Amino acid sequence: MSRQLAKTYNPGEVEDRIYDFWIKGGYFHAEPDPKKKPYTIVIPPPNITGQLHLGHAMDETLQDILTRWRRMQGYSALWVPGTDHASIATEAKIVEAMRKEGVTKVQIGRDAFLKRAWAWKDKFGGRIDQQLRKLGVSCDWQRERFTLDEGCSKAVREVFVRLYEKGLIYRGERIINWCPHCKTTISDAEVEFEEKDGSFWHVRYPFKDGSGYLELATTRPETMLGDTAVAVHPDDERYKDIVGKTLILPLVGREIPVVADEYVEKDFGTGVVKITPAHDPNDFEVGRRHHLEVINMMNEDGSINENGGKYAGLSGMEARKQIVKELDEQGYLVSIEPIKHNVGTCYRCHSTIEPRVSKQWFVKMEPLAKPAIDAVRSDKVRFIPERMEKIYYNWMENIRDWCISRQLWWGHRIPAWYCDDCGETVVARTDPDTCPKCGGHHLHQDEDTLDTWFSSALWPFSVLGWPDKTKDLDYYFPTNTLVTGYDIIFFWVARMIFSSLEQTGEVPFHTVFFHGLVRDSQGRKMSKSLGNGIDPIKVIDQYGADALRFTLITGISPGNDTRYSDERVQASRNFANKIWNASRFILMNIEGKNVPNALPDTLTMEDKWILDSFNRLAQEINDNLEKFEFGIAAQKLHDFLWDEFCDWYIEISKIRLQGSDEAAAQQARQVLVWVMTRTLALLHPFMPYITEEIWQALPHTGEALIMAPYPAYDAQLAFPEEADKMESIMAAVRGVRNRRSEMNVAPSRKTALYIATEKQDTFRSGEEIFKRLAYTTEIQVAPSFTLDGAVTIVTSDAKVYIQMNELVDKEAEKKRLNKELASAQKGYQNAQAKLQNEKFMTKAPEKVVAGVRANAQKLKERMDLISSSLEALK
Template identity: 55%
Template sequence: MATARTTDLPTVYQPQHVEERIYRFWEEGGFFTPDPSAKGRPAFSVVMPPPNVTGSLHLGHAWNNTLQDILVRRRRMQGFDTVWVPGTDHAGIATQTRVEKTLLAEEGLTRHQLGRAAFVERVWAWKNRYGDLITRQVRALGASCDWTRERFTMDEGLSRAVREVFVRLYEEGLIYRGNRIINWCPRCGTALSDIEVEHRDLPGRLVHVAYPLADGSGELVVATTRPETMFADVAVAVHPEDPRYRGLIGRMLKLPLTDREIPVIADEYVDREYGTGCVKITPAHDPNDFEVGMRHQLPAPRCIEADGRLNDTAGAYRGMDRETARRRVVEDLARQGLVRKVEEISHAVGHCSRCDTVVEPYLSEQWFVRMAPLAEAAIAAVRRGELQFVPERFERVFLHWLENVRDWCISRQLWWGHRIPAWYCDACGGITVSRTDVTACSHCGSSEVRQDEDVLDTWFSSALWPFSTLGWPDATPDMARYYPTSVLVTAYDILFFWVARMVFTGLRFTGRMPFHTVVVHGLIRDAEGRKMSKSLGNGVDPVEVIEKYGADALRFTLATGTSPGNDQRFYWEKVEGSRNFINKVWNASRFVLMNLGDGPLPPLRREALTIADKWILHRLALTVQAVDASLDRLDFGEAGRALYDFAWDDFCDWYIELSKLSLYGSDEAAKAQTRAVLVHVLDALLRLLHPFIPFVTEEIWRHLPVHDAPALAVAAWPQAEVADVDERIARQMQVIQEAIRSVRNVRSERNVPPGKPVALAVRVQDEETARLFAEARPYLMRFCQLHTLDIGTEVAVPAHAVTAVVTGAELFIPLADLVDLAEERQRLEKERDRLAAEVERAEKKLANPQFVARAPAHVVEAEREKAANYRSKLEAVEERLRALAEGV
């Protein structure tokens, strides 16, 4: 992209005409692919959390990718050897469900009618046709990924890594096949991971059912929300220290609606305060009951099958679906006089995230990962400080989950995914687990072998993502250079499902953490604070936002709305505000470019600077420091807000206006210096803003007379010029700004016509302030629209003057018949009360010995300066009130 002439910047910024062209320029320029010559520089690597190939970006993706891109772009500009690996996830159940629905709708076929091989071919075709939609949207957002390294969880290389991990874990005894409770979707016909289960609060009934003692001497009352599972009850548990039931432990109960008897057992799992303190134990249909059953060596019969219907164990209720059976069971229990109470409650019910079917806790033979040894290693590493969480509070949450983790069910009854590399021998019953496909049993040599029909949980392959994407298990140059990766950005809702699994697999198979920092953000909610979902219809398509306002506006909204670890609400008004900010930067840039003149840009000579020049360079240096500090501690919101304040207030609203005095004056040397300062500040501002709003900054920057890089995307990150930090200049400029604001406010309040000049008398407290106002005379004359300006320590108060008090001076604006003395007295009394309150607040703070002792010295000193400033202003206002009372 050749550098354009400065006059080529359009009058209006239209992102729709810029963003696609700019992104193509970046990709074609190879700016996102690491330069082989950069190997001597420190590495910074990130792997993108892989979105599912099934759908499109949602705002959570946009937020997550924006934060990653801010980190990546800044490090690239800082000279790091930077790589950001993009990719997508095959999303087993989500993709299979999508293709099954399409197949049924378009051809009237089920996957079983099509057959496994043909169905899998259809899924690959579907993925190849639609799977790149998500990557196009990632590009539209401006993500600076290295697309030459794009990966897919079912790529050949990643699939080899999955097999290698499975086989090693199996050989080490950490993968086993067994019967345990899992989440089961009767509609999809597969086990589900916890993240594929959405819990919703629904109305329900807590039914109190009497279980008679077998000898007829009494009863125990059990409270349950699922009476239809009672046919699989094997015991009733009470707390061993509950005095109500201690004498009943070991006794037998009649199981209602059956001819069976079950024992009363004691287990500390029971909460004595909940319900009746008696819990029916149904090991095949509740994960906690399963653990109780294991401890007491109880059987685990099933009464509900995989299709969600009751089986022969339920007797007369067999064949009924769960809801029908629940209703009929309660009716029959009531007829037998066994229902003691029914409570209407609200409780969380798990639903399949794909088809919305109520999930069934289900005892099933599945493949599991033995989690305890893996979790112990991860816990130890985190406690050694090898992993940092931002915010830090998530470390406790993370460790708590690992300390209480259960074995992980990794098999799924699907056809799309990584097929489990286990073969069963029909001849001897042996199981062969292998890295390569098997044609003969490893135990007896028989050729009568068949591969397991199930596939692996999607999270199994994504757990390897930080190292499988870099070429593991091979010792690739990328593994050597970029692993461990530098940082992971993720939402808190997958902290356990994904982050924990990456941590323990990374430690197990590479010996190192997969990343040293985890940045945790929240969820996007709507304006009312509700979670965005299809069922509520309150989701917002980020592509729609981009088409309407541009990617930069969306990115800036999401970045500045970030508060570490917290959710944020989405408002269209916020996006409009970000669009307005971008337009502000665009218009300010046009002003700078239009006033550069035709000659070469002169060097910046700091000895020739005006007070306004020195002040904007001071503010720029502080802003660079603030942005660096915020991004170093991974506080994106604070960094964005610091840039917003500097760009909008300091640069656009103040400095550009002040620069017009030189630019439109006759002093060519002053004009040249102002141009140099404008370009210097705008160049630095664009570099600072680039990670946040890359498209508009790249488009503007290519017009600047700056040629240190072929693109802003690879230009150097600005350094804070410590020599420019000048607090004295800052205090002086603050006084000038106070004075200009005060006079403008008076003009506005008194409805003085904009074009009508007024007089201003300034009574200063000392000669230093007099010199400051004298130096600021051109600014005051122009921006206060004055026809005369008197400055001095003995300046008389003009007749019919409105008074304003600023640091070190009193301003008197004579407005003759526009001044109502009673109104002026009332205004000054309000100002007196406000200043008195500020003095009281500051003095109370300084009188607090804990504040003075614990706060940093510069903070205490700043508070003392504030208090003195407020006292000085209060004295001036009180003096003016006395003069008005005396008729002066």
């Protein structure tokens, strides 16, 4: 696949061709190999309803870096791709599409609806796969999975049956989180809390015997339709004589008792709490302790049901307004207190969640949570960054039973059947046709499906063939690394840990790397409402996948958010162009030459320096990746290629390449090729497309860079003495160039250098480097010099002198500097005049005043610098 490189790098021409080359070569595919160590990552499966966003792009780039790195290190590296059926989101999309057609789920029936759902999956499910391919991910596409495929479905049913048989799954009436919009339950982890304006309505509940009333406050007055008690704390002296008395529920007329329960905070408000067991999880537990009636007063759409009496049919908000109005009219409303409080909302549609009692399927969490907590505490599962452990422990130690049934048709249907003859519940691995209790054949399956996260929790082992004993499962499980955002630590990470421990006896992965969110340049979360979202495919089309990938990982650190900007991605594109141009320079200089990809027998000081620098870089990049320091590794690669290799070594190599000594030129060519190909290997996991393209064009060994060995530290490439010598020379060259730049000396004006140093041999050996890079006619090296009127540059181990009359025309330079000084003084005086103008200071915006003040400071510094330069010219 050897190619010449075009004059300019065109990602659009390169990327699809290179990806096709990788696919045809089968380089992404992994098989169990006893001669290799396994390395496994499973992709956090994107929803089939979604499309690639910047969060996906960063998440997948990080996984791809790890997979490519381990593959090049010689591991059997498996990255399993796949997608999630996303029951709530997908069903909502299909229902909306049907609404536009004028049909509903009920009208077409379950079977017809599921046909539509699978058609939707076939149409849209592959879209995100194609987008991931654009990004350059090296997933094993031959092993692609879907959470509703046959293998995953088998695993789901097996887990459900096992947990049921152990008594860890049960069906019962409990308080659940109900979304009136999605018309389904959602788990605690899927409730997002938003601060909203609200009120405390203070209401009087009168005693039946006419002896007075109790005052309490509620944020949801409409739920009083389901009140079955009022509670006080047993130790509250104010109310010890009224426990057991009967109240009359205002507007409803129902008799309800006063109960004593430690749930009540006696120092909060009036110390009196209304108890609505059907619509509050804490009230539900109070109701169980006191054997209270449970009255559900709400329909699935959030409206009031028949238990709400005359308010039946009203929406929740309509009922609230009517009830508050009548409480006021009948003298029960004491006052209304405005408050701000956290309101639970659905993570999908952001509708307000309504707690309501419902008969659902639950997973008993306490027995499952404890081993999962211990696994993290004992470092069997390591979190990076470590601070995520605190969040994990807090949630797991306070976890409630998990409601896993959903009132949806798209998903894994609950494997439970009910006998119409005797009422027996049958949970089975295969569909039953006979009731094991009465022998009847009239069975019907539960209508509900399982929470999407129930199947996702099994992902690390179900995708490898579990519950069957497969070669993949034996070799690749437990997986090594999970890469995910910190925002799904509850949804997914915790559930995978406890599910894997329970079903396999193993942790699902050894390390979890949590990355942050990608925000816009102002630090805001990207959203449709702000209009600041970025389509990564458009970025790839404009700048290339490598530029986007490098942008997303440069500067990131574990668990912290990062900012995206066009300027950053442009800088990454410029970096790609720099590498491309350096490679073209090498190709032009080896054209027609037989240049092996091997180091020459003889190496110069600069050769040994660049090899030593590369060697240390290889060690550091491997160390960084072991520690998941992606941002640090990316910056080091950038700095080495841009600064050390391109700006220094390539420029120094021109001395030999353009000289008359062919043997010396050949040495330089070999070192250029050797260092460039291996640096491309170091960079390959980060920027795979451009590195593969260039590597194929340069002399190389092997058929593809993706399968080339990843460079590691080699003691034979350590040249610390030569590296120190080069650093000394480079420091002096930088000093000379900086001073000339400050004095605006043209490169064409060459001068002699006088170098006072104890390292005389070191600096003499760099004479040609000084001549090429420091615009020098000659150098003189001695322990010391006495020179009048010379410019001095001081480094850590030398003083470098340049005769002033050689550097500049004194009179012309004085004239130029005086002109600049006058201009700076005028600008400074104008700025000071504004700052001393009372009218300007009081009326101008603070931002404008700050700008003038900053400009004045810059001008003052400029004046001081010019004055110093003039003083040196005397």
